[in-house]
Amino acid sequence: MSAARDLANFLVGVTASELPPQALDHAAMLVVSTIASAAMGSGLESARIIKDMACSLGGSPRASVWFDASSDGGAKLPVVAAAQVNAVMSDAAASDDSDLRTIVHCGTPLVATALAAAEHHGGSGEDVLAAIVVGYETAGRVIDAMTAFRERGFHGSNAAIFAATGAAARILRLDAEQMTHAFALAATSTGGLAKAADTSVAREYHAGMATMSGIQAVRAAQRGYRAEERILEMKLGFFEAYGGVDGMEAGTRATRDLGASWDIVTDMAVKLVPGGHPYHALAEAAANAARDGNVDAAEVESIIASRPGMSALTGPLHPANLIDMAHSPVYFLAAGVADREFSWAHASPQKIADPVIHRLIDKVQVGLPAEADAARYRQGATVTIRTRDGRSVTSTVYAPKGSGMLGIAWADIDAKYRTLVPLAGLGGRQIEASLGMIHEFRGLAGVSPLTELLRPGA
Numbered sequence: 001m002s003a004a005r006d007l008a009n010f011l012v013g014v015t016a017s018e019l020p021p022q023a024l025d026h027a028a029m030l031v032v033s034t035i036a037s038a039a040m041g042s043g044l045e046s047a048r049i050i051k052d053m054a055c056s057l058g059g060s061p062r063a064s065v066w067f068d069a070s071s072d073g074g075a076k077l078p079v080v081a082a083a084q085v086n087a088v089m090s091d092a093a094a095s096d097d098s099d100l101r102t103i104v105h106c107g108t109p110l111v112a113t114a115l116a117a118a119e120h121h122g123g124s125g126e127d128v129l130a131a132i133v134v135g136y137e138t139a140g141r142v143i144d145a146m147t148a149f150r151e152r153g154f155h156g157s158n159a160a161i162f163a164a165t166g167a168a169a170r171i172l173r174l175d176a177e178q179m180t181h182a183f184a185l186a187a188t189s190t191g192g193l194a195k196a197a198d199t200s201v202a203r204e205y206h207a208g209m210a211t212m213s214g215i216q217a218v219r220a221a222q223r224g225y226r227a228e229e230r231i232l233e234m235k236l237g238f239f240e241a242y243g244g245v246d247g248m249e250a251g252t253r254a255t256r257d258l259g260a261s262w263d264i265v266t267d268m269a270v271k272l273v274p275g276g277h278p279y280h281a282l283a284e285a286a287a288n289a290a291r292d293g294n295v296d297a298a299e300v301e302s303i304i305a306s307r308p309g310m311s312a313l314t315g316p317l318h319p320a321n322l323i324d325m326a327h328s329p330v331y332f333l334a335a336g337v338a339d340r341e342f343s344w345a346h347a348s349p350q351k352i353a354d355p356v357i358h359r360l361i362d363k364v365q366v367g368l369p370a371e372a373d374a375a376r377y378r379q380g381a382t383v384t385i386r387t388r389d390g391r392s393v394t395s396t397v398y399a400p401k402g403s404g405m406l407g408i409a410w411a412d413i414d415a416k417y418r419t420l421v422p423l424a425g426l427g428g429r430q431i432e433a434s435l436g437m438i439h440e441f442r443g444l445a446g447v448s449p450l451t452e453l454l455r456p457g458a
Contacts, residue, residue, distance in 0.1 A: 140263030146243025164214025
C-alpha cells in the first residue's frame with residue numbers, strides 16, 4: 001500500500017451523510033468567501049491577462065467564467081480553463097482563505113474546481129460541498145506531512161494542487177484506483193516558489209496553475225494514466241524533495257487517524273479582512289489595544305509586536321501597492337492602531353498611502369518572542385502600544401477572526417460577500433439571490449443556477 005492509495009481508499013468511500021454538518025457548513029462558507037474574493041480580484045491586471053489568454057484559446061463552452069458579461073450568457077470555457085481563470089481571480093486580491101498551519105490557500109482551487117466540474121459533469125450542491133471537504137482533507141494531509149516546505153522556498157500551491165485534485169476526483173466520480181494515480185500525478189505536476197509569490201503577482205499565477213494541473217491529473221487518471229503511486233513517500237519523492245522530511249514517516253503522518261477529524265473544521269480560516277493571513281492577528285491585536293487604551297495615533301511612542309518565532313520585521317516596510325500591503329506586517333500593525341480597526345478598506349490605494357499609517361510604521365518594533373502559551377498561537381500575536389505619557393496597553397489574539405477553531409459566524413461571511421461582490425458589477429438582487437442560494441446549497445440539484453447569477457446584468 002502507498003500513502004496515495006490509503007488516502008484514496010478512505011476518501012472515495014466517504015459519503016456526504018457521513019461528513020460532520022460543521023464540515024459541510026464550512027465548505028459552503030468557502031464558496032461564499034472564494035466568490036467574494038474573486039469579485040475583488042476580477043478587475044486586477046493579472047486576472048485580466050489570464051482570462052484574456054483563456055478566452056482567446058476558446059474551446060468547448062462547458063463552465064462559466066465568473067463575473068463575465070462579454071457575451072450573451074457570459075463567457076464559458078472548457079472546465080480546466082474556467083477553473084483556472086476563476087482561481088486566479090480569487091487569489092489575486094489576497095482575500096481568500098488560508099490553512100493556519102502553513103498559509104496554504106485551499107479554498108481557491110477547491111471552489112473554482114468543484115463549481116466548474118459540477119457545472120459540466122453534473123453534481124448537486126451536496127456533491128460540491130462533499131467534494132470541497134474531501135479536497136481540503138487531501139491538501140491538509142499533505143500539509144501535515146511536510147509543514148516546513150515553505151521554509152525550503154516552496155509556495156503553498158505545492159499543497160493546494162491536492163485540494164483541486166481531491167475535489168475534481170470526487171465530482172468526476174473516480175474510483176480508488178484512479179484517485180490513487182490522480183494524487184501521484186498531482187505530486188509530480190506541482191511547482192511554485194514562495195519568494196516569487198511574496199513579491200509579485202506570481203502568487204495568483206501559482207493558484208491558477210495548481211487548479212489546472214490538479215484537474216488535468218484527475219482527467220488523465222480517469223482515462224487510465226498511471227504514475228508511480230509511491231511518489232509521495234519514496235526516497236527522493238514528494239515529501240522528501242519538497243518537505244525535507246523522511247518520506248516514510250511523512251507518509252504515515254499523512255494517513256494517520258483518517259476520519260477522526262476534518263481539516264476544514266480544525267485548520268481552515270476564512271479571511272475577513274484583506275492581505276496575508278499571518279498578519280491578520282497583528283492588526284486585530286493592534287486595533288484592540290488602541291481601542292482598549294483609547295489611544296490616539298499622535299500619542300504613540302512605540303508599537304511592539306511579538307509572537308512565537310518572530311525575531312525581526314519582514315516584508316515591505318512602507319507598502320506602495322496591494323502586493324506590498326498584503327505582505328507587510330508593519331502596515332497591519334500601524335493601520336490597526338491608526339484606525340482602531342482593520343477592514344477591506346485597508347486594501348485601497350488611499351489607505352495604503354495614508355500618511356498617518358506610514359508615520360506609525362516607523363514606530364513598530366519586534367519584542368521578545370512570545371513563550372507563555374506558545375502552543376495556543378495559531379498565526380496569533382501579542383501587541384503592546386506605549387504612549388508618550390508613559391501608558392502601556394497590550395492585547396493578545398491567539399488566532400485571527402474567521403478561524404474554524406474559533407467558530408465562524410455566517411454574519412461575518414455574508415458581510416464579506418456583500419462588501420466585495422458589488423466590485424464585480426453585480427446588483428443587490430443578484431447578490432442576495434446568490435447568497436441565499438449558497439446558504440441552501442445542500443438542496444440544489446445543480447450549480448448552474450448559481451453560476452448564472454454570477455454574471456453582471458443577469
